[in-house]
Amino acid sequence: MTDYASLVRDYYGSYVLVAVLFLVGGGIVAGGLAANRLLRPSRPTPEKLTTYECGVDPVGEGWAQSHVRYYVFTYLYVVFAVDAIFLFPWATIFSAQGYGAVTLGEMFVFLGFLATGLLYAYKKGVLTWV
Amino acid sequence: MRDVVALVLVTVAFLTLPLIIGQAEHKVMAHMQGRLGPMYAGGFHGWAQLVADGVKFAQKEDTVPAAADRRIFLLAPGVALVPYLVVLAVVPVGPGQVAVDLSLGLFFALAVMGIGVIGSIMAGWASANKYSLLGGMRVAAQLVSYELPMVLAAASAAMAAGTLNLSGIAGAWQWWWLVWQAPAAVVFFLAGLAELRRPPFDMPVADSEIIFGPYTEYGGLRFAFFLLAEYAGILVVCSLTTVLFLGGWQGPLLPGFLWTLIKVFLLAFVVIWFRVAFPRLREDQLQRLAWVYLVPIALGQLALTGVVKVVTGA
Numbered sequence: 272m273t274d275y276a277s278l279v280r281d282y283y284g285s286y287v288l289v290a291v292l293f294l295v296g297g298g299i300v301a302g303g304l305a306a307n308r309l310l311r312p313s314r315p316t317p318e319k320l321t322t323y324e325c326g327v328d329p330v331g332e333g334w335a336q337s338h339v340r341y342y343v344f345t346y347l348y349v350v351f352a353v354d355a356i357f358l359f360p361w362a363t364i365f366s367a368q369g370y371g372a373v374t375l376g377e378m379f380v381f382l383g384f385l386a387t388g389l390l391y392a393y394k395k396g397v398l399t400w401v
Numbered sequence: 402m403r404d405v406v407a408l409v410l411v412t413v414a415f416l417t418l419p420l421i422i423g424q425a426e427h428k429v430m431a432h433m434q435g436r437l438g439p440m441y442a443g444g445f446h447g448w449a450q451l452v453a454d455g456v457k458f459a460q461k462e463d464t465v466p467a468a469a470d471r472r473i474f475l476l477a478p479g480v481a482l483v484p485y486l487v488v489l490a491v492v493p494v495g496p497g498q499v500a501v502d503l504s505l506g507l508f509f510a511l512a513v514m515g516i517g518v519i520g521s522i523m524a525g526w527a528s529a530n531k532y533s534l535l536g537g538m539r540v541a542a543q544l545v546s547y548e549l550p551m552v553l554a555a556a557s558a559a560m561a562a563g564t565l566n567l568s569g570i571a572g573a574w575q576w577w578w579l580v581w582q583a584p585a586a587v588v589f590f591l592a593g594l595a596e597l598r599r600p601p602f603d604m605p606v607a608d609s610e611i612i613f614g615p616y617t618e619y620g621g622l623r624f625a626f627f628l629l630a631e632y633a634g635i636l637v638v639c640s641l642t643t644v645l646f647l648g649g650w651q652g653p654l655l656p657g658f659l660w661t662l663i664k665v666f667l668l669a670f671v672v673i674w675f676r677v678a679f680p681r682l683r684e685d686q687l688q689r690l691a692w693v694y695l696v697p698i699a700l701g702q703l704a705l706t707g708v709v710k711v712v713t714g715a
Contacts, residue, residue, distance in 0.1 A: 289487060
């Protein structure tokens with residue numbers, strides 16, 4: 272049991288380091304910006320703060336309505352990526368003792384599903400940008 | 402104590418290696434195009450050019466457009482930059498020489514790298530600028546298209562090694578993986594470049610068309626952070642490719658960490674070379690490359706990896 276407890280502690284211990292590194296990164300960005308605040312001039316004028324549109328006054332709003340043409344790709348991505356995540360736990364054990372051919376067969380079923388889905392999307396013409 | 406030293410080393414690497422890659426880009430690009438590149442700053446072949454740039458950036462006014470979504474706009478450069486620092490911590494440079502040895506290292510690296518892209522999407526949206534919005538949309542489109550081949554190619558390396566631990570993968574590497582895993586390596590590297598929006602996949606920032614897309618409204622130090630994030634991203638993608646597909650620290654004679662550095666910088670050279678050699682892909686060509694070529698190749702590689710692994714019983 273003690274072994275298990277130390278394993279858990281090690282596991283979270285390494286993620287504490289990750290959290291520390293996030294803080295270090297935040298510190299680098301914040302420190303840089305603080306130094307920037309001391310060194311830089313600040314003379315905002317209304318002209319300086321207008322939206323940049325290559326020199327002419329901006330027309331309408333920046334958040335204009337536009338057609339999100341890639342939304343089909345997003346659907347495809349969600350479908351495929353969720354599937355792909357399941358590959359990772361499987362990848363670490365599929366060739367271990369006692370798995371072998373059966374898991375390989377399962378993988379081909381899995382890949383078959385993905386490939387059929389992609390082929391279907393291709394036939395439907397959604398892979399062509401409109 | 403070991404952890405403190407390791408974190409300091411990672412931070413130092415994060416702050417210096419991207420600059421070396423950036424300087425190399427200046428010089429390599431220049432010489433490939435029959436120019437000299439920076440020659441004055443620092444005296445010897447302009448070695449201090451990026452330091453001079455940094456000093457300049459630090460003194461520049463920080464303007465936030467009146468129309469922008471102020472808080473998100475200010476936050477975006479940090480979101481773009483910090484994840485690459487964190488990913489570097491899980492990359493092994495030698496046997497046992499890794500700052501944070503996560504058992505889920507590969508998975509962690511892929512997940513955190515994705516966050517960096519969010520920074521650009523935030524910038525694109527928060528700028529309230531039509532060019533930026535277009536660029537942000539394209540960044541998002543590129544992320545959803547290239548994340549999948551990248552994940553599948555990485556899964557192939559994990560299958561070959563039988564572990565998600567990056568040290569374990571680099572340690573399990575054999576020279577014949579260069580052939581066996583070659584398609585996955587190419588797919589991973591290209592998808593990585595596309596996620597960084599490096600030329601020829603730089604449609605989202607296309608400076609000559611949508612004037613740097615999401616970064617149009619940025620200036621001064623915040624813009625410099627985006628640039629630094631790009632070069633830190635090159636470092637991360639090259640090191641992950643090295644670890645997954647080129648055996649990491651493995652090599653004759655020289656110590657392991659030197660081999661890692663050599664391989665990373667060779668790949669970084671290829672990244673720069675790509676920028677000089679290929680014209681920018683159009684948005685539809687970008688999507689087509691991902692879905693019609695890279696994803697099927699990656700799926701084929703998974704089948705190949707599985708069969709070879711089970712048949713050879715390796």
